[in-house]
Amino acid sequence: MALKSWVESANDPATDFPIENLPFGVFRGAGQDGPRIGLAIGDHIVDVAGCYDAGLLEAVDELVQAACTAPGLNELMALGNDAARAVRQTVAGMLRAESLMRSELEPHLVPMAHTEMLVPCDIGDYTDFYAGIHHATNVGSMFRPDNPLLPNYKWVPIGYHGRSSSIVVSGTAFRRPHGQTRPDPNAPPQFGPTRRLDYELEVGLFIGRGNELGERIPIERAEEHAFGLCLVNDWSARDIQTWEYQPLGPFLAKNFATTISPWIVTLDALEPFRAAPFARAQGDPQPLPYLAGSQRGGFDLTLEVWLRTPAMSAPVRLSRGSFGGMYWTMAQLVAHHASNGCNLEPGDLLASGTVSGETKESRGSLLELTWGGKEPLTLPNGEQRTFLEDGDEVIFRAYCEREGYARIGFGECRGVVLPAT
């Protein structure tokens, strides 16, 4: 295969970050003052603000150049996807093997190993959806065996607001939360560390250009407001959730921490991996017109969950599934969210809901894998798990692969459970 980039690690077929990907992130380099926007390439980061300082972005609009020097991505996001595209294409041109700009660009490459990744933007609002029908069916089955899916599920992309302040970037450890639980309905509730700590495997969408309060976003234009995708771990305390969630939904069971992967993969990079439009089962209703205009499918993204317990030297894979089977596409989630005129803003995060498939192997939470804790998992080293224990590390990975195309990866979304205080 011909060398595509003079950054050798970007030509490794197993890399998450070939020259076709160039996801956006925000990093802090060793000895550098503030956060800087970067693009991942192989095992390096292109320091985009450094490129600006060196005059390497002069081909792009001045407003876009200015946005590239900000300490977060919100300004660039607000300029719409053409702005991000211009930056990625300009940098990609200089990264190509045949580029004459190597010596100019090379001083602005930083080894990933020497950087710290940060939450890439100010996340004004965070919304969590419930777009995985297999997850909704699994969870519903545990609580309502005869009627697992509520009547609204196939009509309304169910979602709720999450907490933005406690969103942390991959690699951040967090404490096992305390909360109220009522394991024995005939005894008073208790307050203490959760006993049923879980992960939820989700895909997140960052909003780029926003909409004004009172304006809707037509489904045909929804993807124009999508800056890109990341991985989301919606950590959940199941025992707290069970006791608190009626009638207004999950709250303290979720808002103690939410972990995101640091790199935002653009829809441009994902375009070769578009899934066929989702085929609803026979007898299912068609979406209402405001959710039905687009004939484009979602993205065929493979998602994996790995676990490393304190007794393991390397993580083991717990599940593998596909994002292609979600009941609602990200475009439908965006259009629905703005259908009442709610203003989405650059940097807002919309998570998909837990991605679970039809098979046990593809279930995206321990709640589902252990069927509410009733069927413990036996790990290869003989350990068992129903829910997470202190010291457990959960790692999500995601990638698109297709014959004839470079692999597009998401990097990792990783978090460790610390003991309760």
Add this chain to the structure above:
Amino acid sequence: MALKSWVESANDPATDFPIENLPFGVFRGAGQDGPRIGLAIGDHIVDVAGCYDAGLLEAVDELVQAACTAPGLNELMALGNDAARAVRQTVAGMLRAESLMRSELEPHLVPMAHTEMLVPCDIGDYTDFYAGIHHATNVGSMFRPDNPLLPNYKWVPIGYHGRSSSIVVSGTAFRRPHGQTRPDPNAPPQFGPTRRLDYELEVGLFIGRGNELGERIPIERAEEHAFGLCLVNDWSARDIQTWEYQPLGPFLAKNFATTISPWIVTLDALEPFRAAPFARAQGDPQPLPYLAGSQRGGFDLTLEVWLRTPAMSAPVRLSRGSFGGMYWTMAQLVAHHASNGCNLEPGDLLASGTVSGETKESRGSLLELTWGGKEPLTLPNGEQRTFLEDGDEVIFRAYCEREGYARIGFGECRGVVLPAT
């Protein structure tokens, strides 16, 4: 009565803003560039940034002075309530009738009529609680007549995350939202303008100093994190809510607009109006220890809802109630919110939930006043209302009154319904 301030309007017994109140807000004056922090006094605003420029705040800490020049209150909030107290006390000293500083301060007073009020801070996260037991009982009665309160209500201060981007300041008109509803369960749902638009009368608390992720806030210290209170109108589309809210809670039924009053009344100003600790009914459980440490009551605040239809020249009062009867105090809401280590940040808004009393006269929503739309209200001019119609203006007012003390008012929280697009 002796003149308390040389600002004459502040000595009117009916003013919301006597010298004892001095609530914080953010305004834009005629011809001024950016937003500025102000303190309300009678029918004027003290331009706090102007005071700083003139060297009138030199008695307070330098960090606090710097925070006073910001375009929003977040920095001042982050410095804790001692900082806000120092600013209010310094300005109050100069406003007193006997002060020798009148000629220095007077150039920094702006007539309210010449200003525009703004959302007073960057609201990172907005949480809506459900702390009014009469509201919860009323709403529950309509859906579950035999069991209006769910088993968790008297144990858990129920809350959920709201949308911060669509919080607007008093005076902002908003469009009647579209949404999915299913009036006939045997027919498919529809998408169109809500037919059951309602208000909800709530009190909001702005967080001052925050807590670190993973740290709890003990109930005894919860009020140290409370910068002050405002009024909140949690506009609600009841038909959208009914269809969408299960199983994850309200979403598009609420996030099209939330209106807040512009002035933040400090707990210092409210201290003379503290209610007796809430007496739970016989047979009710006592709060768990993490919610029980404080023996301090809430605040005896009178709340009113007024309505002006397009056919009216002046608004009519729909209800009057008291904040003193809420089942959970604001301190308990703060302690609960952080009980799992969720990090509250300066400028976060916590709303109380709808404030309704035992009597019909004190119900804080049309849903309750018209009992789900079944008992239309007849207004003094003969008009009827079940829910809000286009052009209706809803005005909340609130105040504390007590013999021997200056009246402390909140100003108004006002919003007009525009027709759907």
